[in-house]
Amino acid sequence: MDYDGDGSPDNEHYTSVNAMSKEKRICHRHTPQQIQKLEAYFKECPHPNESQREAFCSVLDLGIDQVKFWFQNKRTQSKTQDERTSNILLREENKKLQLENAAMIEVLKTVTCPPCGGPPFGRDDRESNLHKMRLENAFLKTERDSLTTTKNKYQQTMLDSLTSVQRQQTFEALTSYGMNLYNQPSSLESQTIQPQLLPQMDLPQLSETAATAVEELKRLFRTDEALWVMSSIDGTYVIDQESYEKFSHSIKHFRNLSARVESSKDITVVPIEATSLIDMFLDSEKWKMLFPTIVNKAKTIHTLGSELPINENCNVLQVIWEQLHILSPLVPPREFMIVRCCQQIGEGLWIIADVSQDSQHIFNSDQASPSCYKRPSGCLIRSLPNAHTEVRWIEHVEVDHTADTHKMYRDLVSGSSGYGARRWIVTLERMCERMALSSILIMPATDWSETIPTVEGRRSVMKLGERMLKIFNEMLIMSGKVEFPQQSKCGVRISIRMNKEPGQLPGLVVTAASCLSIPLTPLQVFNCLRSKDTRHQWDVLCRGNTITETARIFTGSSGTNCITLLQPTPLWDIGQNMVQEPQKKMMVLQECYMDALGGMIVYSPLDMATMSIAAAGEVDPLNIPILPSGFTISSDNSEGTLLMLAFQILNSDENSKTRSVSEIAVDRVSRLISQTVQNIKLMLNCPPE
Structure with a gap:
């Protein structure tokens, strides 16, 4: 049989092969139910990790590559839509500007001279005036450059006249200033905070910002159905962003794919008067004391009263700068310039709303672009009988520094247990219990001590423990330039600072921190580290000997929250003669706590x-100088624990400011923390990495 043209056997073969290849390229179309669930996941977590993608596959009956590619395509589509929307808005803004420009040109054609009411300047006159102003501007720039040159020459002459001793002192001072490698001040704190008086024109803007935040927060507290949905990831309630954008008409402040929105809410009842709690919220120093493991620094820039035109129930309006930090040096701090408004909205009912405010209007400086923006957040405070208070808390922020967080802590920080409402609530519960126990006038039956004879002494030790915890948390930021790469490669982060803070040991302080993952629950790790029976296995202060507990002060209703005084057993030589000198006798002050999100020692x-x-x-x-070290213990969102340990060593040598001594101190503290990590792994029977 003859075949011609398209009917040849060879062509039939190729057609069959092409058809088969086309069939292989047919994409699997997701069902509407699968797409709906994928959309819901995408709103909460645009960048799922491997374990989350596997969980989605099991729920949706999809392959791991299908889920992976769907999220990639969805991110690209979302970015394109955002860019298209942004372009539309920019074009509309451009049209408005063009219309305004045309209107101003028309007005200029008929403008009159104010002094005489005569006709406007002609084009030639305007060009002549502009030429004169340009010449004057050039002359002023020349004068400025001449003055700058004269000033620099004068400063150089003064420096040359210094003696060699003075030059050495100046060099050492500059060296000590530059040695703070990780504890560099933040972009705002690096400058002396010099707020300007708010112009009268800014007051209505602050008033409007606060009023909008209060009204939005009221709606978020009252609404439980449309705006709040249960997260499919951890079961907590989060704000549905589509519904939120419809009623708030807010805009996204960060367009990067790495940016995300965090939202959460929680509720508790605490043993404190509502008015006392509000007073602590509105005092920046008390605010830091109330949340010592979250609020690293805070400063009230402006406080304005009820004369502002918000409404008759406005009690206080404040502008506050705060720096927040938790858990580990691997977690970057968050900085906010916020407007805080407190209003009484009912009998025994108050609302405190926080919302981010542009710092450019408040400070005489050019600030770097912020990486965090606080949408209307805050708490609803209700007075209850028996000196108790109900607190409802909402946190709602945009964050654009996900990449700055180490992958070990990224999932933890992104959830509600990071900077979310749950973190604020559990801290508030613990601190209110602590304050209630510190204010009692008799020694509690639960406490016992061989060394604390009076209630005043007990209160003094509790204050010392509170300050120790606060100093430790402030030290954990350790952000900045890595100066010792050999230690950083070993998983140890180093910070050097010249310590001049009151109440701390003065001199050059070397700090080292390391983080590790342990396949045990946080409570198991916590109990092993604070046990006096096993402490000698990891604590260098014990020198391999047992330790005795001489006092215990409970700081909460849980038995895990307490302050203890520990005394290492004296050292004995072979002949049973004590070799520990009296001046070397020491005690160890320790405070520890454990709550629903982790703990500290x-x-x-x-x-x-x-x-x-x-x-x-x-x-x-x-006035008692103290230099704390310790641990933070966090859940890794599974059955394991993230353990962070940080040690501080004081180098008080007279040449401690020189680089050579600093390297010796760095090497010493690095070896100390590395050995402690190994000892802890051995004590907890951790498998080798």
Whole structure:
């Protein structure tokens, strides 16, 4: 049989092969139910990790590549839509500007001279005036450059006239300033905070911002159905962003794909008067004391009263700068310039709303673009009988520094247990219990002590423990330039600072921190580290000997929240003669807590004489120098634990400011923390990496 043209056997073969290849390229079309669930996941987590993608596959009955490619395509589509929307808005804005420009040109054609009411300047006159102003501007620039040159020459002459000793002192001062490698001040704190008086024209803007935030927060508290949905990832309630954008008409402040929105809410009842709690919220120093493990720094820039035109129930309006930080040096701090408004909205009912405010209007400086923006957030405070208070909390922020967080802590920080409402609520519960126990006038039956004889001494030790915890948390930022790469490659982060803070040991302080993952629950790790029976296995202060507990002060209803005084067992030589000199006798002050999100163990060695003075309540605890070290313990969102340990060593040598001594101190503290990590792994029977 003859075949011609398209009917040849060869062509039939190729057609069949092409058809088969086309069939292989047919894409699997997702069902509407699968697409709906994928859309819901995408709103909460645009960048799922491997474990989350596997969980989605099991729920949706899809392959891992199908889920992966769907999210990639969805991110690209979302970015394109955002860019298209942005372009439309920019074009509309451009049209408006063009219309305004044309209108101003028309007005200029008929403008009159104000002094005489005569006709406007002609084009030639205007060009002549512009030429004169340009010449004057050039002359002023020349004068400025001449003055700058003269000033620099004068400064150089003054420096050359310094003696060699003075030059050495100047060099050492500059060196000590530059040695703060990780504890560099933030973009705002690096400058002396010099707020300007708010112009009268800014007051209505602040008023409008606060009023809008209060009304939005009221609606978020009252609405439980349309705006709040249960997260499919961790089961907590989050704000549905589509519904939120419809009623708030807010805009996204960050367009990067790495940016995300965090939202959460929680509720609790705490043993404190509502008015006392509000007073602590509106005082920046008390605010830091109330949340010592979250609020690293805070400063009230402006406080304005009820004369502002918000409404009659406005009690206080404040502008506040705050720096927040938690958990580990691997987690970047968050900085906000916020407007805080407190209003009484009912009998025994108050609302406190926070919303981000542009710092450019408040400070005489050019600030870097912020990486965090706080949408209307805050709490609803209701007075209850028996000196108790109900607190409802909402956190709603945009964040654009996901990449700055180490992958070890990224999932933890992104969830509600990071900077979310749950973190604020559990901290508030713990601190209110602590304040209630510190204010009692008799020694509680649960406490016991061989070294704290009075209630005043107990209160003094509690204040010292509170300050120790706060100093430790402030030290954890350790952000900045890595100066010692050999340690960083080993998983140890190093910070060097010249310590001049009151109440801390003065001199050059070397700090080292390391983080590790442990396949045990946080409570198991917490109990092993604070046990006095196993402490000698990891704590260098014990020198391999057992340790004795001489006092215990409970700081909460849980048995895990307490302050303890520990005394290492004296060292003995072979002939049973004590070799520990009296001046070397020391005690260890330790505070620890455990809550629903993790815990801390912070401790500091003190000589026995200083500890005795503190336990007797004879001196202000703020005047006792202390240099804490310790651990933070966090859940890794599974059955394991993220453990962060940080040690501080004081280098008080007279040449401690030189680089050579700093390297010795760095090497010493790096070896110390590395050995401690190995000892802890051995004690907890951790498998080798």
